[in-house]
Amino acid sequence: MPPLDLTADVLTLTRALVDAPSVSGTEGPLADAVETALRGLSGLEVLRVGDTVLARTNLDRDSRIVLAGHLDTVPIADNLPSRLETVDGEERLYGCGTSDMKAGDAVMLRLAGRFGVPGAEPARDLTFVFYDNEEVEAVRNGLGRVAREHRGWLYGDLAILMEPTDGAIEGGCQGTLRVVLTVSGTRAHSARSWLGVNAVHGAAGLLATLSAYEAREVDIDGLHYREGLNAVRIEGGVAGNVVPDECRVTVNFRFAPDRDEDDAVAHVREVFADALAAGVTLEVTDLSGGALPGLSEPAAAAFLAAVGRPARAKLGWTDVARFAAFGIPALNYGPGDPNLAHQLGEYTRVDRLQPAEDALVAYLTENDRDTGSNA
């Protein structure tokens, strides 16, 4: 791919990133281009870890902000190269990864280009993390690898994950727990079904419990979180003439960040207490804790003021939880539209791009926060 020009405007830069396909696992060429561009900025220290590229200023500022964005996208759905279209007077850039999240990556590269050069005087030190494999299983996640192998690089007073939030700050994230509930029965020929015990029929109570469940809503740091308990899969059946001896229900619990992982598991066990007492088994297959919004932390409060829009709760799980696990306040903030992520018709509104860059520039240059020795 052609070299990235960090002096180009944020729309041009977004298009250049989008037109470099980088489905999870194939981020190499794009990571190379990002690395080359960053190494061209003499005010930055650069580290390459697999297909993740990190860069940071070392200006001894009082505070450090970590900006993180993943380079990968979900599979391309015949929606590349990018195209600009005006719909109902709204200018849009269509294409795989526009919203999730190359528009955010482009804003980060613009900031690197501005603050990563000698003589630039950001009010805070900056760390940039462009990482791979966010859209696939957690074990491949590039940010996770950095957390394991180069944890020092993730230190900071605030982490901003540039996931699509439509230009609003989304604080924290909810946790997610997945359990498989297994109902057992006894196999039999369906022509002599009374010799068996039908495990699918035996799941009636589980589904009734799920159907009647009332999800909790809770306010934390002024943000409104809403939990949910849902069957996301059900499967049972041996053959068209056999009474099934097993029925498996996969349940996903999305929990507000005032519960920790253990609380979440205990709650789900309590919800299904009758079924568990009757012999249904419960296996935890996936568990990721949430992240408290932490918006009262000074670095976060200042950013909130710079953006100037009310914050809201992040309901889905995001990589902010990786920072929260280290005790680093983290929030989601990006120009993309979260509702368009992973859609065939994915696009980003052009008029969201420059304001995102501007808000971050304002935040990173405000002098009242700059109490470092270089001020």
Place this chain on the structure above:
Amino acid sequence: MPPLDLTADVLTLTRALVDAPSVSGTEGPLADAVETALRGLSGLEVLRVGDTVLARTNLDRDSRIVLAGHLDTVPIADNLPSRLETVDGEERLYGCGTSDMKAGDAVMLRLAGRFGVPGAEPARDLTFVFYDNEEVEAVRNGLGRVAREHRGWLYGDLAILMEPTDGAIEGGCQGTLRVVLTVSGTRAHSARSWLGVNAVHGAAGLLATLSAYEAREVDIDGLHYREGLNAVRIEGGVAGNVVPDECRVTVNFRFAPDRDEDDAVAHVREVFADALAAGVTLEVTDLSGGALPGLSEPAAAAFLAAVGRPARAKLGWTDVARFAAFGIPALNYGPGDPNLAHQLGEYTRVDRLQPAEDALVAYLTENDRDTGSNA
């Protein structure tokens, strides 16, 4: 394979058949051997239809008995060649197809050898049907093909299907209906589940109905039938983080032969009336009517007397229904054990073989039923 010797005893003949593998679709060599053996009997007219072999006497008797047995087996499970073993004093022939149903085929071949020669004077005309592809989808069934292409060959006063019944007469068969009930919902990300409608939760009522269903039992011609309504499959789920928009429950209704196909569908629709009214859809995917036992028909009553054991109801669906559909009384009678069919450890009791042959010989030679011109 070596030629079949129809003068060998029924155990030897059973072993010869079992040791000629004939999994559904590969019956050719065994059908060839059966055809060759039958063509060697000058008292029989022989017809080959695909891998089905038919043979009949044409003695102008007042009544005709059709004996039918399939040549195919379920897949071999490392249980060939056959082996004789004595367990707890019981002599058993182990191997794939011993019980279902080469022991029955061997009895048929013995009868062909006895009655298919000039000078033999059976009290009834005989038709033998050795057919292919019974263990697989109905459309491939050799008996079905004969019914479509050579229906005249299936005419008779009584059909005896030599499926395993442990030497008892099993009358008629129950019908089987399969429907797919589909619950619809609205897909949503499980982190914002209130934006969706969970179709799996929506199946709670269906499972409760199935769980509470009380199956009917009914006596017909002195035989006791027992119905059953069972979920045999349930499936729903898009991904681990998505509220499912569809849940499909496959339900199998086994119905006594006093209901016809339409009654069976109407009954199932009535059972799920509330769900159907609420928008659940029902699709019939499989429907085979049952067969009334017809044991009061003269030819059947005489056979009942010859066997000398009480008859019982056949609960599973069998090919007797193909004869019943033509108005021909049909029953199941064979030396194999129905509980061992399709099992790895399939065997047939050796002491069941000769009595089965003897009962049929007695039935086919009894003079009080023979009022034909050749008597």
